[in-house]
Amino acid sequence: xxxxxxxLLYLFTIAAFILALRFLSSPRHARLGVQIAAAGMLWxxxxxxxxxxxxxxxxxxxAGIAIGSAIGVVGARKVKMTAMPQMxxxxxxxxGGAASLISLVEFHTVWALNGDVGxxxxxxxxxSALVGSISFAGSMVAFGKLxxxxxxxxITYPGQQVGxxxxxxGSIALGAVAMASVSFWLLAAAILVAALFGVVFVLPIGGAxxxxxxxxxxxxxxxxxxATGFVLHSNVLIVSGMLVGASGTxxxxxxxxxxxxxxxxxxxxxxxxLDATEAAVAxxxxxxxVRSATADDVAVMLAYARRVVFVPGYGLAVAQAQHDVRxxxxxxxxxxxxxxxxxxxxxxxxxxxxxxxLAEANVPYDELVEMEQINPEFPQTDVAVIVGANDVVNPxxxxxxxxxxxxxxxxxxxxxxxxxxxxxxxxxxxxxxDNPLFYDAKTVMLFDDAKAAMEKLIVAVKTx
Amino acid sequence: MSxxxxxxxxxxxxxxxxxxxxxSKVPTLLHTPLMSGTNAIHGIVIVGAIIVMGTPHPGLLMRxxxxxxxxxxxxxxxxxxxxxxxxxxxxxKRPDEPQ
Numbered sequence: 001x002x003x004x005x006x007x008l009l010y011l012f013t014i015a016a017f018i019l020a021l022r023f024l025s026s027p028r029h030a031r032l033g034v035q036i037a038a039a040g041m042l043w044x045x046x047x048x049x050x051x052x053x054x055x056x057x058x059x060x061x062x063a064g065i066a067i068g069s070a071i072g073v074v075g076a077r078k079v080k081m082t083a084m085p086q087m088x089x090x091x092x093x094x095x096g097g098a099a100s101l102i103s104l105v106e107f108h109t110v111w112a113l114n115g116d117v118g119x120x121x122x123x124x125x126x127x128s129a130l131v132g133s134i135s136f137a138g139s140m141v142a143f144g145k146l147x148x149x150x151x152x153x154x155i156t157y158p159g160q161q162v163g164x165x166x167x168x169x170g171s172i173a174l175g176a177v178a179m180a181s182v183s184f185w186l187l188a189a190a191i192l193v194a195a196l197f198g199v200v201f202v203l204p205i206g207g208a209x210x211x212x213x214x215x216x217x218x219x220x221x222x223x224x225x226x227a228t229g230f231v232l233h234s235n236v237l238i239v240s241g242m243l244v245g246a247s248g249t250x251x252x253x254x255x256x257x258x259x260x261x262x263x264x265x266x267x268x269x270x271x272x273x274l275d276a277t278e279a280a281v282a283x284x285x286x287x288x289x290v291r292s293a294t295a296d297d298v299a300v301m302l303a304y305a306r307r308v309v310f311v312p313g314y315g316l317a318v319a320q321a322q323h324d325v326r327x328x329x330x331x332x333x334x335x336x337x338x339x340x341x342x343x344x345x346x347x348x349x350x351x352x353x354x355x356x357x358l359a360e361a362n363v364p365y366d367e368l369v370e371m372e373q374i375n376p377e378f379p380q381t382d383v384a385v386i387v388g389a390n391d392v393v394n395p396x397x398x399x400x401x402x403x404x405x406x407x408x409x410x411x412x413x414x415x416x417x418x419x420x421x422x423x424x425x426x427x428x429x430x431x432x433x434d435n436p437l438f439y440d441a442k443t444v445m446l447f448d449d450a451k452a453a454m455e456k457l458i459v460a461v462k463t464x
Numbered sequence: 465m466s467x468x469x470x471x472x473x474x475x476x477x478x479x480x481x482x483x484x485x486x487x488s489k490v491p492t493l494l495h496t497p498l499m500s501g502t503n504a505i506h507g508i509v510i511v512g513a514i515i516v517m518g519t520p521h522p523g524l525l526m527r528x529x530x531x532x533x534x535x536x537x538x539x540x541x542x543x544x545x546x547x548x549x550x551x552x553x554x555x556x557k558r559p560d561e562p563q
Binding site: 035 | 465469479483484488490491493504506509510514516518520521522529531536537538542544549551
């Protein structure tokens with residue numbers, strides 16, 4: 001089959017992918033959409049196999065697809081929902097790596113055939129090779145950070161940004177020279193330098209900023225795939241890659257906005273490193289006291305409330321307490337209490353992560369309320385229960401201009417009549433800053449592990 | 465600039481607009497599945513991997529590099545779709561309400 005016929009047949013795949021994204025606008029038919037996309041992907045593979053260019057290496061392909069699919073299925077089935085950000089980072093990285101390798105091999109093929117690659121193809125080849133490589137290496141570091149293989153705290157050293165910039169420029173320069181001199185090995189070297197840049201680029205970014213990094217790297221891989229489409233003259237690669245690029249870009253800006261920081265600040269600010277000690281001292285308790293409560297006290301508050309809002313944070317996920325929260329919520333609903341969950345846009349380790357964790361615990365998605373919708377409801381809320389969240393409910397973001405998180409949109413839990421904070425200790429959250437909410441007269445602290453606290457509350461509410 | 469490149473750039477720009485348009489309608493509730501779903505979609509590089517693998521190469525090195533690309537791309541596609549499907553399966557409405 002000629003490349004033109006293939007481009008015609010690939011239209012089915014393109015339509016399938018766009019439909020899939022369209023179907024993701026509602027949880028009701030989102031799953032169908034993803035299945036349509038998977039069918040489109042299968043179709044693309046079949047069309048590609050019948051291309052006139054594809055004449056050899058069938059056993060290699062079969063083996064490669066078998067191995068890759070096995071890794072994919074096992075990884076996707078085994079992964080815990082709390083580890084979803086790592087998994088996404090990993091799959092994202094391998095896609096980028098593949099794009100990079102494809103450009104490298106295609107460069108060699110075209111060069112061996114024509115002795116030259118031409119400027120147009122050259123530019124897209126270098127772009128895809130470098131961006132794919134950055135995405136691969138960056139994703140691997142992000143994976144390491146999220147999996148706690150590397151410290152989640154920002155890693156900084158003197159001259160870091162200058163060094164990083166040099167690496168970045170160096171990889172582009174090497175790529176340009178590789179094109180000008182048509183050298184395979186120079187391009188390979190450029191890819192290695194780009195990979196090194198990917199590593200040092202993600203290292204100084206703190207764990208709390210991972211939602212931004214992951215979506216940015218997602219956009220990178222998409223763009224690398226689109227560039228590969230220019231190298232191979234394949235429309236399906238261009239469109240699909242760009243769809244992903246658009247999605248990643250959009251999510252990146254959304255996440256940065258949810259933290260009230262510019263993307264540049266997230267990427268180059270090494271947030272959570274410099275301000276930590278300073279702010280902890282500055283925003284200190286000023287002799288204010290913390291009220292501690294027992295599970296029985298809290299149980300009475302909850303059982304006699306008309307309206308309770310749970311504010312889940314990553315601490316809940318770490319303690320695997322999402323099922324217990326759901327049980328407690330159902331118990332309260334049985335007593336006629338109106339229960340909702342307030343979800344901050346950056347709750348969890350990637351965009352929308354908390355929703356997935358609660359969906360896993362069978363919380364119906366119509367009880368999960370976004371920040372903009374729930375904030376006006378807090379003044380009518382009797383008890384706000386904060387489980388393993390901290391920075392996203394810190395009123396300092398609203399009223400302490402000196403605070404590093406000042407201006408970040410937060411859940412206004414301090415406006416509800418009572419606040420219960422379930423926390424293991426007084427230690428600060430990811431941003432490393434103190435939380436005035438804990439010293440509020442309306443707030444009681446229940447010092448316990450999220451899961452243990454929920455279990456105790458369930459027992460206590462039953463006896464109220 | 466070749467006519468083909470101009471056509472391809474046109475496709476790229478249009479795809480960008482379609483992408484922004486469609487994705488801005490995805491609710492925050494589904495942002496994680498969106499991300500892993502688009503992750504699976506960029507697994508379309510498997511098309512490129514098959515093309516370079518299926519092209520005759522003089523040396524073994526190119527075959528090995530293409531082979532690695534096939535493995536990586538397949539893991540991306542299959543893993544991405546399976547994990548997205550697994551997530552979306554969990555999103556349910558309140559059971560006592562009519563669908």
